[in-house]
Amino acid sequence: MSSTTVTTKSSGVIGGLSTLDRFLPVWIGLAMAAGLLLGRLVPGLDTALEAVKIGEISLPIALGLLLMMYPVLAKVRYDRLDTVTGDRRMLVASLVLNWIVGPALMFALAWALLPDLPEYRTGLIIVGLARCIAMVLIWNDLACGDREAAAVLVALNSIFQVIAFGALGWFYLEILPGWLGLSQAALDVSMWDIAQYVLIFLGIPLLAGYLSRKLGERSKGREWYETRFLPKIGPIALYGLLFTIVILFALQGHTISERPLDVARIALPLLAYFFLMWGGSFLAGRAIGLPYDRTSTLAFTAAGNNFELAIAVAVGVFGVTSGQALAGVVGPLIEVPVLVALVYVSLWGRCLFSKEPADA
Numbered sequence: 288m289s290s291t292t293v294t295t296k297s298s299g300v301i302g303g304l305s306t307l308d309r310f311l312p313v314w315i316g317l318a319m320a321a322g323l324l325l326g327r328l329v330p331g332l333d334t335a336l337e338a339v340k341i342g343e344i345s346l347p348i349a350l351g352l353l354l355m356m357y358p359v360l361a362k363v364r365y366d367r368l369d370t371v372t373g374d375r376r377m378l379v380a381s382l383v384l385n386w387i388v389g390p391a392l393m394f395a396l397a398w399a400l401l402p403d404l405p406e407y408r409t410g411l412i413i414v415g416l417a418r419c420i421a422m423v424l425i426w427n428d429l430a431c432g433d434r435e436a437a438a439v440l441v442a443l444n445s446i447f448q449v450i451a452f453g454a455l456g457w458f459y460l461e462i463l464p465g466w467l468g469l470s471q472a473a474l475d476v477s478m479w480d481i482a483q484y485v486l487i488f489l490g491i492p493l494l495a496g497y498l499s500r501k502l503g504e505r506s507k508g509r510e511w512y513e514t515r516f517l518p519k520i521g522p523i524a525l526y527g528l529l530f531t532i533v534i535l536f537a538l539q540g541h542t543i544s545e546r547p548l549d550v551a552r553i554a555l556p557l558l559a560y561f562f563l564m565w566g567g568s569f570l571a572g573r574a575i576g577l578p579y580d581r582t583s584t585l586a587f588t589a590a591g592n593n594f595e596l597a598i599a600v601a602v603g604v605f606g607v608t609s610g611q612a613l614a615g616v617v618g619p620l621i622e623v624p625v626l627v628a629l630v631y632v633s634l635w636g637r638c639l640f641s642k643e644p645a646d647a
Contacts, residue, residue, distance in 0.1 A: 311429065311525070312627055318529045319624075322536025327544060329537075336538055347534045348595060352421050353492050354527030358520045359424040360496025363438045371439040376575045377585060381440050384568050384589035385418045386447055386455070392563060394459050396556035398469065407553050409460060409472045410601050410614025415560070416455050417600070418444040419591030420489045422619075425528055426591065426626050430633040432584035438493070440588045445485045448593070452481050476600050484596045535619055543620070546613070553614050557621040565590035565629050569636060579640040583633045591626060594619035 325332055339346045372378070393415025401408040420441045427437040456474035464471045503512040536543075543550055568589040572582030598615040605611040 311630075312624070314525070314529055315532060315623060315627055318532040319536050319620075322533040322538075323543065325533070326537040332537055336534060345534075345538075345595075348531055349487060351527050351531030351534060352488055352595065355524050355531060356421055356424055356488075356492035356527075357495050357499075358517070358522075358524040359428050359434070360438065360492050361499040361520060362428070362517055363434045363496060363500070365435075365438075365497055365500060367435045368439060371433070371436045374436075374577075374581070377436065377440075377572075377577055377581050378443065380568075380571055380575060380577075381443065381585055381588060382447070384564070384571065384585070385444055386451060388567070389418065389564060389589060390415045390455055390459060393556070393560055394463070396559050400556040400559070401552065404552065404610070405470060405472070406605070406610025407549070407614045409605075410597075410609075410611035411553065411556055411618075412459050413456065413474070413601055413611065414557075414592050414594070414597040414615055414618045416452055416459065417593035417597040418448055419588060419593050420445050420448065420485065421593065421595065422528070422531075422623075422626075423587050423591035425524055426587045426630055427584050428524070429630045430583045430587065431580060431637070432587060432633075433580040436581050436584045437588065440584065441489065442493075444588065445489050448596070449478055449482045449485055452476065452596075453478060474600070475604060480600075480603070481596065484593075484599065488593075488595060532623060535616075538616075549610075549613065550617055550620075553617040554621050557618060558625065561590055561622060561625045561629070565626075569633070573639060579637050582640070583637075586633065587626070587629075590629070592618060592622060594622065 336345070336347055390412075394412055397408040397411040397415075401411065423441065424437055426432075428434065453474070453476050456476065460472040460474050499516075500512065503516055507516075565586050569582055569586040572585040577585065594615065597618060598612065601609065601611040601615040
């Protein structure tokens with residue numbers, strides 16, 4: 288394949304995006320600025336938003352995430368899932384990257400870059416343990432990844448999250464530091480608490496997406512569903528994303544402006560983590576022979592983190608004003624712009640593959 292063909296093909300993918308998608312970094316930048324301004328200029332807004340919650344689940348953030356995930360999960364062709372579950376290379380690679388490499392890398396970066404800040408270090412380790420089950424669907428869709436593969440990997444992460452989160456927290460915060468002669472911390476979180484977040488943030492939109500396709504195709508047919516219904520609901524996902532970003536930044540406007548040096552210290556290991564996890568996973572997918580669409584899905588599902596779970600656990604165990612909670616909050620503030628940038632890197636990297644996704 289010639290370099291001219293490669294460049295044209297990559298540019299064509301980006302050029303084929305809708306105006307909303309193509310200028311997504313602009314909209315996200317504006318959403319961040321709007322959130323910060325609202326948090327600073329509207330007295331008591333952060334307190335009011337924090338009060339609207341059930342347990343440790345923020346209802347405004349939950350609403351944004353559900354709006355974000357539903358259209359993406361409605362696009363999944365559930366009758367194709369068997370083609371994904373039979374791809375052992377991808378499934379094994381995803382499990383290794385998410386549950387062995389990811390937590391170990393965050394542990395190493397947290398200790399290497401924050402040796403003198405134990406609260407922030409613990410918060411980052413918790414972020415590394417919370418594997419992504421929500422926002423990753425947006426990044427994968429924008430990067431023309433495999434939707435069916437994303438649905439399967441997200442479901443797989445959810446199962447492992449319920450089973451392994453508490454055990455890995457115990458290992459990385461108590462056992463491994465003890466072996467290495469480092470200071471230890473404790474993490475007391477129940478499997479039921481984790482299961483609640485999985486059911487809310489994945490179960491509800493997954494069920495809604497499945498029923499939409501099942502009932503829509505049964506009553507109107509697949510062609511109507513994919514050419515008429517999906518284009519109408521598609522923009523809702525990005526509106527949900529922008530709404531979530533505004534809320535996140537409004538909640539943390541004071542913290543960001545009052546403790547900029549702390550935010551910068553926390554951001555360094557996060558930046559290293561996202562780039563290393565995404566880049567390493569993308570190269571790993573190509574090395575084991577996955578096509579572009581599944582390689583992109585593998586990379587984004589490995590690099591993303593479940594920030595709503597990490598924040599809830601940090602707040603529930605250490606308190607809302609703790610350094611652990613601040614580290615959890617900074618996580619998505621860094622993750623969102625970085626992974627948006629990696630969407631464009633992924634689309635450019637499509638030129639490294641000879642195989643194209645079926646739905647390109």
